């Protein structure tokens with residue numbers, strides 16, 4: 090097992106700066122998730138840790154040792170690639186077996202391990218096929234099996250579940266969580282799926298344009314997003330973000346009026362999550378508009394109202410029924426958290442930044 094330290098690492102492709110001066114310490118045994126939009130540098134960062142991409146400057150340390158010049162095979166890392174990276178001429182069995190064979194594990198132990206691992210990822214029936222004879226999701230499971238067939242010092246997983254159907258993704262997510270609990274191997278995991286990030290991570294690093302904008306536990310990322318980018322990225326449906334101004338201790342926007350403990354200022358964004366709002370008939374509710382859409386999700390109904398240029402969404406009870414275009418009022422639930430951000434910089438407003446405001 091090992092901790093991983095990235096010290097001022099930078100990656101340039103020609104003149105293009107893909108990752109500028111990244112600093113990140115992944116603790117021993119931690120499950121760190123890199124989360125961010127396409128092109129923000131997640132794969133590049135993983136490939137630098139794996140040694141598959143040369144770093145332009147900076148240092149990478151594993152277990153306290155600088156490993157910049159160590160070839161990939163000597164880093165004791167198992168990686169799941171975004172594009173699978175399977176050996177096309179080998180069968181599924183041979184692909185999964187390869188890391189064990191490379192390390193001289195004896196044949197009987199290898200056969201047993203390959204079988205056990207194939208069962209974990211539901212591939213037992215496909216062991217004699219070649220990658221070209223598999224679907225995308227099946228290939229992805231082979232790549233996952235090849236990584237978890239042995240216990241390395243570090244796992245690097247680049248969107249290992251993205252091509253699986255919803256049901257299998259949830260099963261595999263639990264499998265990975267269990268595996269991490271059993272083995273405690275330091276893991277860096279890339280995903281676009283914020284639910285996956287929230288459920289798997291010890292900490293989440295949210296990346297944007299090669300930079301880490303927030304590094305925190307899932308709980309804090311959710312309850313205290315550092316800026317508008319993070320606030321909008323985490324949560325489904327995402328946080329309601331409403332442009333307005335504060336005057337006399339009240340945040341105001343068309344149809345919206347919230348008491349806040351902040352000095353007067355313009356260019357403010359108020360954020361409140363759909364799960365922190367409930368439907369009300371109160372005439373003085375803080376959010377008043379017309380019902381725009383009702384979406385039943387199974388366990389709840391997403392209720393969207395329109396007021397001025399804003400749409401505001403609340404998570405209501407599954408049995409909620411109402412007419413589209415009818416008046417619709419929302420109030421914060423007891424204990425609801427209201428977030429305030431500075432519009433020009435996007436930063437969370439100080440004063441509220443430590444704990445958020447509870448109504």
Ligand SMILES: Nc1ncnc2c1ncn2[C@@H]1O[C@H](COP(=O)(O)OP(=O)(O)OP(=O)(O)O)[C@@H](O)[C@H]1O
Pocket residue numbers: 102105107125126127128129130131132133134171
């Ligand atoms: N070999 C390369 N040459 C030039 N630019 C590259 C190269 N590889 C990646 N890039 C650029 O570096 C940036 C980061 O790419 P990277 O693949 O790390 O993104 P990502 O966060 O993994 O995105 P995705 O979620 O789409 O996989 C992108 O702008 C990409 O176009």
Ligand SMILES: [Mg+2]
Pocket residue numbers: 131132133171247
């Ligand atoms: Mg990528």
